[in-house]
Every structure is written in structure tokens, then in C-alpha cells.
Amino acid sequence: MNGHPSFLQLDRLALGSADPQVAAHVGSCETCRAQLSRVQQAPPIPAWVGDLRSAKSSRRTWWAGSVGALAAIGLVLMIASPRRGPDGDPGAKGAPSVAVYVKRGDVVSLWDGRAPFAPGDALRLKISPQGFGRVAVASLQGDTITELYAAPVTAHGESVLPPSWTLDGTPGPDVLLLVFSHAPLSEDGLRWASAGLPRTSEVWATRLALTKSGGDR
Amino acid sequence: MVDVEAAYRRYFPLIREKCRRMLSDLAEADDAAQETFVRLWRARLRDSDPRRLTAWIYRTSTRIAIDRLRKRAARMSMDEALDRLAFIPSGPDEALAVRRALELVSRTLPATEVEIAVLHRLDGLTQAEIADVAEISARTVRRFLERLDKRVEKLRKENAL
Numbered sequence: 001m002n003g004h005p006s007f008l009q010l011d012r013l014a015l016g017s018a019d020p021q022v023a024a025h026v027g028s029c030e031t032c033r034a035q036l037s038r039v040q041q042a043p044p045i046p047a048w049v050g051d052l053r054s055a056k057s058s059r060r061t062w063w064a065g066s067v068g069a070l071a072a073i074g075l076v077l078m079i080a081s082p083r084r085g086p087d088g089d090p091g092a093k094g095a096p097s098v099a100v101y102v103k104r105g106d107v108v109s110l111w112d113g114r115a116p117f118a119p120g121d122a123l124r125l126k127i128s129p130q131g132f133g134r135v136a137v138a139s140l141q142g143d144t145i146t147e148l149y150a151a152p153v154t155a156h157g158e159s160v161l162p163p164s165w166t167l168d169g170t171p172g173p174d175v176l177l178l179v180f181s182h183a184p185l186s187e188d189g190l191r192w193a194s195a196g197l198p199r200t201s202e203v204w205a206t207r208l209a210l211t212k213s214g215g216d217r
Numbered sequence: 218m219v220d221v222e223a224a225y226r227r228y229f230p231l232i233r234e235k236c237r238r239m240l241s242d243l244a245e246a247d248d249a250a251q252e253t254f255v256r257l258w259r260a261r262l263r264d265s266d267p268r269r270l271t272a273w274i275y276r277t278s279t280r281i282a283i284d285r286l287r288k289r290a291a292r293m294s295m296d297e298a299l300d301r302l303a304f305i306p307s308g309p310d311e312a313l314a315v316r317r318a319l320e321l322v323s324r325t326l327p328a329t330e331v332e333i334a335v336l337h338r339l340d341g342l343t344q345a346e347i348a349d350v351a352e353i354s355a356r357t358v359r360r361f362l363e364r365l366d367k368r369v370e371k372l373r374k375e376n377a378l
Contacts, residue, residue, distance in 0.1 A: 007238070007340045008271060008350065011231045017267035039231035045222050048251065052258050053221045134352075146260055147277065151352050184351055186328035187280045 004032055014039045096180045096204050099126040103164075116213040117167050123210075124164040125178070129153050132180035132204060137161070138190050140175040140207070145190050173211045180204040221258060229254050232274055238339045239282040249285060253278040268349075275336065275350040283331050326368055333361045 005013075005022045013022050014036055026032045100111040103122040117123075127135055136150040149163050167174070179185060179193045181203045192198075193205040233250040240246040256277055262270055326334070329351075336342045336350060344362070348355040 004341075006342045006346055007235070008275060008342055008346050011235075011271050011274075012267055014231055015227070015267035015271065035234075039234050041230055042226040043230060043233075045225060048255075049221055049225045052255065146256055148260055150276075184329055184332075184353055186332065187284060188328060 010035050096130045096132060097128045098178055116211045118213050119167055121167045122164050125161045126158055128158045129155055129180050131155050134181050136179045136185055138177045140177050173209045176208040178206050232278055235278050239335055249281045252281050272350045279332050279335050283328055330361055330365050334365055
């Protein structure tokens with residue numbers, strides 16, 4: 001890089017989060033200042049951006065960003081327990097599982113696998129990877145897969161995933177895909193996992209269909 | 218809460234620059250940038266910590282670009298592509314050559330290796346930064362890059378036969 005910071009560092013600086021050394025370098029480097037200027041130059045707003053705003057209330061994207069931690073304490077019901085481990089490994093060690101915690105108002109409870117959710121419910125996932133080193137969470141909307149979270153996880157024991165998500169008011173069940181793996185998965189990999197729900201020693205996937213009671217509260 | 222127009226003004230320029238580094242066709246790069254921004258908006262990540270958000274943008278836009286690269290027809294010979302992938306570009310012309318090379322090898326190499334190749338060869342990320350973005354260890358990144366070099370060399374030999 002000839003002493004220049006990477007594009008990633010410059011982009012982080014543009015968003016207000018950077019190493020002071022990067023900021024100092026940009027102050028004295030015309031090339032990097034020019035790059036920074038390009039990514040800080042506000043473009044005209046195209047029509048499709050307005051479409052995103054108007055689609056906000058009707059689209060089926062219900063997973064919101066972090067809304068604060070849930071006190072995920074209580075008994076763990078393994079909602080997505082495997083029945084098999086075709087290659088032996090997961091089955092032999094016990095297969096991955098996931099529990100869903102629901103925060104409604106000030107009350108946190110463990111989802112029983114059947115009760116409908118309500119708009120405004122905040123969800124958080126507790127997982128038991130059983131030897132897998134990564135987890136990916138995605139929402140499925142027709143043919144669209146949106147990765148919500150992907151990260152390395154502690155392979156053994158249980159852990160609560162950092163993000164929580166809030167259900168919106170659109171009616172109908174929403175589908176969540178969870179994939180445990182050893183290596184990061186591309187979008188094609190997630191699509192493949194969603195289609196086949198593999199349960200092997202390499203990849204283990206499950207879907208959660210979350211039914212909502214519907215209507216606004 | 219950031220509204221969609223504010224989010225667009227804040228994030229789209231850097232997403233577009235990232236996509237233009239990966240895709241030689243400007244219109245396609247802008248399409249990839251639009252797809253990345255739409256996903257960002259729908260995933261409601263726009264209020265996230267900048268480090269986490271930029272990592273997500275790099276990861277997601279790279280995967281979107283790779284999908285597009287794989288759907289394209291090759292526009293250069295394998296020989297030429299492998300030669301171009303052997304170095305990190307130092308200017309716009311060389312970057313264009315690497316982009317075209319990636320179009321070709323993206324059909325042959327595993328997606329993860331192409332993703333790391335993009336982050337390393339086109340974005341100029343360090344191994345530690347790639348590890349941050351791709352959410353893998355620096356050791357794994359180093360292993361992937363070594364494997365990439367070996368695969369490129371192997372493809373080069375096969376193509377020479």
C-alpha cells in the first residue's frame with residue numbers, strides 16, 4: 001500500500017471511526033484526501049431510494065437492528081434439535097440447537113415453538129453449536145436471502161448471539177434460517193443451505209417459521 | 218433513527234466506490250452498490266457501529282460482486298488472467314486488469330477465496346483487516362492467500378498444457 005491506509009480504514013474515517021494515525025496521514029496525503037472526499041460527497045437522491053421509504057411499512061423485512069440486550073435467562077428449550085447426523089460427527093456429539101427468547105414489554109420468556117409472536121416482540125437467539133465454529137442467521141423472503149448476522153462462535157457450550165431483532169406488523173409467518181458451519185458461507189452457500197437444509201459434519205442448517213398474531217398493537 | 222435519504226447520503230458513496238473497485242462495468246458496479254444499499258437498509262444496520270457496518274458493507278458487496286462476476290462470460294484468455302492475478306495493482310489500468318482476471322477465475326475458485334482475493338488485491342486490505350471483514354482468523358486469511366497463489370499457479374500450468 002506504499003504507506004497509505006487501506007480503503008477500509010479510509011471508509012471508517014469517513015464514517016467517523018478511525019485510528020488517529022490514519023487521520024494524521026490523510027491530513028498530509030493528497031491522494032488519500034481525494035479518496036476520502038469521494039466517499040463523503042453526498043450524491044443526488046435517486047427515485048429508488050424513495051421507493052425504499054414508501055415500502056417500509058408494507059415490506060416483509062421484519063428483522064430490525066439491535067434494540068438492546070434481553071436478559072436471556074431461563075430454561076433453554078432446544079427448539080431446533082436435530083434428528084440425525086448423516087456423517088456421524090454432529091449426531092455423535094449431539095447436534096446444534098437454538099432457543100428463541102422473546103421480550104414483550106418488560107417480560108422475557110422462552111418461546112415454546114408454537115405460540116404466535118406479536119408485532120413489537122424483540123427476539124434473541126441462544127445457540128449450542130456442538131462443535132461448529134461459525135453461525136449465520138438470515139431472513140428468507142421468497143427468493144431473497146438477507147444475511148442478518150454471521151460470526152465465529154464458541155464451538156462448545158451455549159452462547160447468546162449479540163444482536164436482537166424486533167418483529168414488525170406485517171402479517172404472516174416469517175422465516176429465519178440458521179446455518180452452523182466451520183468456514184464462512186457465501187450468499188450462494190446460504191442459498192444452498194436454505195434449499196437443502198444439510199445436516200452433516202460440515203454444515204448444519206435449520207429454518208424457524210415464526211407465526212405472528214398479525215395487526216398492530 | 219436515520220431516514221433512508223440520510224442513510225443513502227452517508228453510506229452509498231463508499232459502497233459505490235467499493236463496487237467500482239471490483240467491477241469493471243460502471244453500470245454493473247452501480248447496480249451492485251444499489252443492491253448492497255437496499256440490503257443494508259432492509260437489514261436495518263444503518264445505525265450500527267461504523268467498524269461493524271463497514272465490515273458488513275465490505276463483506277456483502279464483495280459477495281454480490283462475486284455473484285455478478287461468476288455470471289459473466291470470460292472476456293480474456295486464461296493466460297492473461299493468471300498473469301494479472303499475480304500482483305497487487307498499483308494503478309487504475311492494473312486494477313482493471315485484475316478485475317477482469319477475477320471475472321475469469323471466479324468461475325473456478327471457491328467463493329471464499331475469490332472474496333479474499335478481492336479484498337486483498339483490489340481493496341488493498343491487510344491480512345488483519347481481511348480477517349476482520351470476513352470474520353475469520355488472520356491465520357486462515359494467510360492460508361487462503363497462500364492457497365490462492367497455489368491455485369493460480371496450478372491453473373496457470375494447466376492452461377499452459
